[in-house]
Amino acid sequence: MLTLNNVEVIYNDVILVLKGMSLHVPEGKIVGLLGSNGAGKSTTLKAISGLLKAEDGEVTDGNIQFLNADIQHKDASDIVRQGIFQVMEGRRVFEHLTTEENLVAGSYTRSSVNLRDEIEIVYEYFPRLKERRHQTAGYLSGGEQQMLAIGRALMAKPKLMMLDEPSLGLAPLLVMEIFNIIKRINEEQKTTILLVEQNANLTLSVADYAYIMESGRIVLEGAPLDLRENADVREFYLGLTEVGQRKSYRDVKHYKRRKRWLS
Ligand SMILES: Nc1ncnc2c1ncn2[C@@H]1O[C@H](COP(=O)(O)OP(=O)(O)O)[C@@H](O)[C@H]1O
Ligand SMILES: [Mg+2]
Incomplete structure (x- = not known):
């Protein structure tokens, strides 16, 4: 349904952020895109939705295909009309x-x-939103606002819904509730989903396939079961949960290679 081929993105004519980003989202599936802060996840979503232009960003190489047509130079409003809806971070x-x-x-x-x-x-899907239907959105809790952001996306009836870190800043139980609903929307409304996250564990529990990105490109991809078994990925996840000392996948790999060489 959606394919990125070697996409390069540059901000302000000079800052190269995506360096050959490729991924594929098959129709009807949930695809996870994992990576730590600054990896280029949001930039990837904005390249797809056409929102880059509003931030002086540009796709300078590669292409983005949605339902077999190039969309990398289309306007955001065109892309929404074609059925892609991005739920923004925050x-x-x-x-x-x-x-x-x-x-x-x-x-x-x-x-x-x-x-x-x-x-x-x-x-x-969100009974809490019904209870709060007449309340001003600014006074909803963080979790309720995230539900509302997803609910609004549902109202647009997109073919592809892209979610940018829906778990950010929410309590674990609430995150689980929201992820269950994302899964239900995928199954019941047949909405294809591209789920951007830092929460690897939960993402791998709902996704059909996942990619891990670092510094503007994909470093690893696979089915959730395979990724979970990958020793490097385990270390990478541990790195992700260690507050303050976030190891990168490449560092882990580098370190392991050194370790093997030394022993
Ligand atoms: N509008 C922008 N102008 C210049 N640089 C940007 C802009 N937005 C993001 N960046 C840079 O691009 C890199 C990737 O950012 P982003 O896509 O937001 O990563 P992520 O969502 O994975 O945290 C970061 O180094 C960030 O500073
Ligand atoms: Mg982001």
Whole structure:
């Protein structure tokens, strides 16, 4: 459904951030994209959704294909209309609108909608949003705002939903609840999902396939089971959970090679 071939992205004409990024998202699947801060995950999503241009970023090489057509030079509004919706990092909601007004705003890209029915579908996934339907979104909790951001994406009925770190800053139980709902949306609404995360464990528990990126390119990919068994990945995950001392996958590999050589 979506394929990135050797995509290069440059910001402000000089800052090279994506250095040959390639990945594939098959229709109907959940694909995880893992990597630590600054790896280029958000840049990858913005390259796909066309939002890069608003930040003076540009795809300077490679191509992005969605349903067999090149989209790397299309406008963000075109790309939304083709069925790609990005849920931005940091749960951007319209703070001054109510929960329900936010949901209505989510359907703006579509011409004919049965609003009432579709809002009810969102409320089935997120009963808490129904309880808070008349509250101003700015006063919702962080978890509720994340739910609202996903609910708004649902209202756009995308073919491909891209989620940028939905677990960021949320309590573990809430994150599990949200990940279960992401899985249900994929299964019940048949929405293809590209899930960007730093939480490797949870991502591997819902994804069909996953990629690990570092410094603007993919360093490893595989089915969740294979990735979990990979010794380097285990160390990489441990590195991820160690606060303050975040090891990179390459450092781990380098260190292991040295260790093997020494022994
Ligand atoms: N608008 C921008 N202008 C210049 N550099 C940027 C911009 N946005 C991101 N970057 C740089 O690109 C790199 C990757 O950032 P990002 O894609 O946000 O990574 P991630 O989402 O994996 O944390 C970082 O070094 C960041 O500083
Ligand atoms: Mg990011």
